[in-house]
Amino acid sequence: MSSLLAMRGVTVRFGGVVALAEVDLDVALGSITSIIGPNGAGKTTLLGVASGMVQAAAGAVSFLDRDVSAAPAHARGAAGMVRTFQNLEVFSNMTVLENVMTGCHRHVGYGVVDCLLRTGRFRREERRCREHALKRLDFVGLADKAESRAGDLPYGLQRRMEIARAIAADPTLLLLDEPAAGLNTRETQALGELITAIRESQGVTIVLVEHDMDLVMRISDAVMVLKEGRNLAVGPPEAVQKDPEVIKAYLGEDDED
Amino acid sequence: MAPTRKNLLGLGAWTLLMALTPHLLTNDYYVSTLIIGFFNAIIVVGLNMLMGYAGQISLGHGAFYGLGAYVSGILAATYGVPVEAAGLIAIIATGLIAWGIGIPTLKLSGHYLAMATLGFGVIVSIVFNEAVETTGGPSGLTGIPRLTLFGITMESDLSYYYVTGLALTLVMALSLNLIQSRLGRALRALHTSERAAEAVGVDIARYKLFVFVLSAVFAALAGVLYAHYLGFAAPSSFGFHFSVTLLVMVVLGGMASVWGAVAGALFLTALPEFLRAFENIETVLFGGILILGMMFLPSGLAGGTAKLTRALLGRFRVGARRV
Numbered sequence: 001m002s003s004l005l006a007m008r009g010v011t012v013r014f015g016g017v018v019a020l021a022e023v024d025l026d027v028a029l030g031s032i033t034s035i036i037g038p039n040g041a042g043k044t045t046l047l048g049v050a051s052g053m054v055q056a057a058a059g060a061v062s063f064l065d066r067d068v069s070a071a072p073a074h075a076r077g078a079a080g081m082v083r084t085f086q087n088l089e090v091f092s093n094m095t096v097l098e099n100v101m102t103g104c105h106r107h108v109g110y111g112v113v114d115c116l117l118r119t120g121r122f123r124r125e126e127r128r129c130r131e132h133a134l135k136r137l138d139f140v141g142l143a144d145k146a147e148s149r150a151g152d153l154p155y156g157l158q159r160r161m162e163i164a165r166a167i168a169a170d171p172t173l174l175l176l177d178e179p180a181a182g183l184n185t186r187e188t189q190a191l192g193e194l195i196t197a198i199r200e201s202q203g204v205t206i207v208l209v210e211h212d213m214d215l216v217m218r219i220s221d222a223v224m225v226l227k228e229g230r231n232l233a234v235g236p237p238e239a240v241q242k243d244p245e246v247i248k249a250y251l252g253e254d255d256e257d
Numbered sequence: 258m259a260p261t262r263k264n265l266l267g268l269g270a271w272t273l274l275m276a277l278t279p280h281l282l283t284n285d286y287y288v289s290t291l292i293i294g295f296f297n298a299i300i301v302v303g304l305n306m307l308m309g310y311a312g313q314i315s316l317g318h319g320a321f322y323g324l325g326a327y328v329s330g331i332l333a334a335t336y337g338v339p340v341e342a343a344g345l346i347a348i349i350a351t352g353l354i355a356w357g358i359g360i361p362t363l364k365l366s367g368h369y370l371a372m373a374t375l376g377f378g379v380i381v382s383i384v385f386n387e388a389v390e391t392t393g394g395p396s397g398l399t400g401i402p403r404l405t406l407f408g409i410t411m412e413s414d415l416s417y418y419y420v421t422g423l424a425l426t427l428v429m430a431l432s433l434n435l436i437q438s439r440l441g442r443a444l445r446a447l448h449t450s451e452r453a454a455e456a457v458g459v460d461i462a463r464y465k466l467f468v469f470v471l472s473a474v475f476a477a478l479a480g481v482l483y484a485h486y487l488g489f490a491a492p493s494s495f496g497f498h499f500s501v502t503l504l505v506m507v508v509l510g511g512m513a514s515v516w517g518a519v520a521g522a523l524f525l526t527a528l529p530e531f532l533r534a535f536e537n538i539e540t541v542l543f544g545g546i547l548i549l550g551m552m553f554l555p556s557g558l559a560g561g562t563a564k565l566t567r568a569l570l571g572r573f574r575v576g577a578r579r580v
Contacts, residue, residue, distance in 0.1 A: 075460075077458035078458035082456055085456075089452055089453035090453075093448070102459075105443060112440065117434070126438070
């Protein structure tokens, strides 16, 4: 298998505005692939198309060598492509543990009848799901917050909890949409280590949309640059950093990094 | 305390209270009020899951209640179908109708379900009124036989009280089980963020449909029990007004709480009976109590009680520390 996620000729229009034009993306199995670009380049939109939450006007998405272009978002989630959100989408009315247990949704093996009647299978699976969620919480360093209300956590910890919820699904592919947004330097440092650890310990392939250049260049295997909805460059971080096109279009005139 | 153990304890206390209450009441009339309260509570527990957990509003649960009552009543009274079978058919038929309404509407986000069920309620009301040959029209369907279970007819109000109370307890237990599960988590999740729920693989349309059908089935069960208790069904009992009353019961009881649903339903069923003493200003008082409830108990009876308990426990602990 060459690439885990392959996007070909993806075009998205919002009204008359072309958000993405003929964009290609290949994500190699086991890699950390970052998507960068100036504001409005279409990075989050591309992630939306991959996860099935944004409708593409043209193009194809294949995941695990299957064409998923027509699959709804929940089906892609259930197939193992799980994403997080730029603006936190925390289930604020639930505890931290319940949030992460919701992440286990796709691999909890019991049906409606089991939960109506609390069968043995229900109890076994609930216990397994609970332990699994606790492990993931421990992994992101939130074990002591399991019983807190998710909405009461400080912002930085809510970000971590979202990641715990996503990896509780045991994804094959994890799409992270600006996970460092709103974090301070120290938190961003720790986030980089966490992302690397997710790849190392769980073999999860990661796509990272991020503004923080230090973070991207430090942990990525491949970087794809978008500009005004088009592919500008793609390659290993060192090469992309030196690409005159990229410097001109992005790094040179934008001091966001 | 683990949530499951808390539920078991709560259900045990509830069953005990429910079993003892009729023996503490001095007037048989109160027993029949409680039976009606139980019917309402069965509907409201289901509706509460739909509103409080899945975040969907139905303005047609009065109609599902009515369908349960009429289908079972007509089958038993007109066609002589045994009551158990008639009730079962009525419940399944109502569930299928709800499924038919839910499929197109719950795929859309927004309050399309409220509109669809509003329209559905009006249509059902018209059918109850106009199909005089089958339904008895505006004056109602009469001659519905009393409930019979396993050859025993529930003649006395007391026996009916226990059957209904048991049905309600069962509905509560099933609902509590459902909430503390993968399914319940999915419902609560999609209420806060549909996108995030989808991201971890929750098929939101399917879960909304499931809880909508389940709530309609509960309403139909209440309707069946109603018809074979009163022996009579009239369109006015199942109209838009009643659907709205059910919503008020949900909100006053407290969204997303099974216990709140039961409290809200019983409270609002009993309240008019108590207010009957104030003949002329009865409606004004009823409205006033609702307004006060909304002002001082924004999270309903359930939320208010929980807050009060916490406050009292807190004071008790502080007091104990001082000693």
